Amino acid sequence: MTDRIFALVLMLNLTGLFSFVAAGLGIPIALATASMLCVIGLYLIRNYKRALLTLRKKDFFYWSCFMILWPMATLVYSDFLDLRALAVNTYLVALAFATAIFVTKVGAQKSARVFLASACITVAGLLLSILHADFFRTVAEVADAKSDYLGRAYGFFLQPNSAANNLSFLYVVVVSISLAQHNASQQIATAVFVLSLLLTGSRSGVAVGMTLVIYVLSVQTRKSGFFAKRGFLKTVTAVTMIVAVFVAADDVSRRLENNASSRADFGLYDRLQSIQKLDIGERGTGSVAARLVVFFEHLEGIRSRPLFGFGLAGSSNLVEAGSLSNTAHNQYLQIAFDYGVAAPVIFALLLIRLYRFGRRFPPEIYPFDPAAMLAVATAVACIFSTDVLNSRVFFAALGFILGLTYFSVQNHPVRHGEGK
DSSP, X not given: OHHHHHHHHHHHHHHSTHHHHHHHHTOOHHHHXXXXXXXXXXXXXXXXXXXXXXXXXXXXXXXXXXXXXXHHHHTTTOSOOOHHHHHHHHHHHHHHHXXXXXXXXXXXXXXXXXXXXXXHHHHHHHHHHHHOTHHHHHHHHHTTOOSOOTTOOOGGGTSHHXXXXXXXXXXXXXXXXXXXXXXXXXXXXXXXXXXXXXXXXXXXXXXXXXXXXXXXXXXXXXXXOTTSHHHHHHHHHHHHHXXXXXXXXXXXXXXXHHHHOSSOOOOHHHHHHHTTOOOOOTTOTTHHHHHHHHHHHHHHHHHHSTTTTTOTTHHHHHHHHTSSSSOOSOHHHHHHHHHOTHHHHHHHHHHHHHHHGGGGSOTTTOSSOHHHHHHHHHHHHHHHOSOGGGOHHHHHHHHHHHHHHHSOOSSSOOTTOTTO
């Protein structure tokens, strides 16, 4: 029973639906999050032996230090006593712990089904946000978000870039675990994944998505042989499908946008092309130049406090205070601004360690290395986004993979021994 309750809480986090549930119940989103934290806490207490064993593992300890202890230490000298940000970090780490325990109890395939169902819900939400944007307006107002992104899909995450990055993290678990042995399903999932990313019009999402798709195609062609008839046809079909989806998405975007608003004729193709231009228009079509301005603002801040930074959530608080024009749009830059120049180095080392976990997964069972896929997706997403270390989906996926690595509940144990 407790596993089913946690599965529901996990799905609410993986889809962003908790905001809509809160709005439907007429309660603040913060209260809904606090309620889910209570459920997660009770789940950890109910499984305290597994929780203690999980806490002893090096990687969970490293991530806890990076996300909780280090930010907590910065409160000593920070200009902002942002306890809410610390609470959010604690929630994310607790979610990762609980997800790891959930995997060890119910198994990889059953727990991966929660991610698969969440991915389907996310894709449906993206389509719904294009076709019926009014449905999201009330929740967007409660969450202090927009409900109109000029034809771009944003789904239940209420922001196109966040939706794209979170869908990429879901794709990692779905393809590497749920559909690991189903080639036809992998290709369908990849086509839907690419289409969904293009509908968001997210440059960072497309960069992360294309990195993952190239990896998946390379593994598939390596298994069957690129020049073998089967492998060659698979590759050509997949590439053709991606190109066709790209063209169709652009046409749909133009039509929907022209029908919905006369403000602009700016399709997805134009948005993806605008990254090559350093123009700042009224529609925000050329945001690269604006981000360069923010980039140099943060660099100046790092130069002024290179060792310790401005403390937990320093960048976001300075944006609210008007001292910075916007967030960094680069996770490495932002944590260097908040915690000092050592922070991005340590974060990169954590991702490298996660990448190396792939050696523990037998390729005959997991042909797509989930740990390496998540590490690479995260590394690329952090170049364009500052939402990764605030993403519930990322930490749930991280907990899933670390839990699977440490405590394999499948018939075939992970490599190098279980729990080492």
